[in-house]
Amino acid sequence: MQPIVVSALALIRDRRLLMVTARERDVLYLPGGKLEPGESPVAALIRESREEVAVRLDPATVVELFTVRTQAHGEPDGQEVHMTLFAAEPADDSPEPRASSEVGELHWVTSADAVRCPPAGVATLQGLRDRGLID
Template sequence: MPDILVAAIALIRNRRVLMVTARGRDVIYMPGGKVDAGETLPQAAAREAREEVGLALTESALSEMFTVVTQAHGEPAGRLVRMTIFLARTGEQPVASAEVSELHWASTAELHRCPPAGAEVLARLRRLGVID
């Protein structure tokens, strides 16, 4: 099974990172999603940020931070997600889209609410000293 390629943004404010809840789901996750055919990782991150949280990000507003590779949430054992995280710089305020029911400003206190990739992202952001 090929890895699921995902690009996501890390919008950090006040030592918290923006996460979202999808309609009908109970986990929180990074704003992002699968990379479409012919799309670069930064393009996918910017598109997903616009679709999920209404941010109009240019590629120059994104800086690649790291990639996590872990078991994909809700997929058969052994199916991996390869999620590349981009630091997003913007003064815009995020808003929930039709895909998103709620925005969350998360710290590592919310690890228990995250699928494996999101939990790893929070842990790495904490190790980098940018969130609590």
């Protein structure tokens, strides 16, 4: 079974990570999504950040942090997600993050919010905490 390959944004402010919930749901996930055919991971990150939270990223600030490989949430057993997490800064002319039609709400979270995350989110919060980036 081929893994689901995803790029995700780690936007951190005041030691809190931006995460989102889908409409009518309580599960936290990172802004990001699947790569389209022929799309690079960074291009997917930039596109998905704009689509999901209206943030225009400065491509010069994009830094790959790490990749989480785990069971994909809501998928059959054995279906893995390979989520590469990137840090990046909004472009000077970017609006503040806001929910899009794909997103219900924005949440600034710490590692204490891992109980509301699927496996990839739990691993991401732990990885960021281990690196001293979030509380």
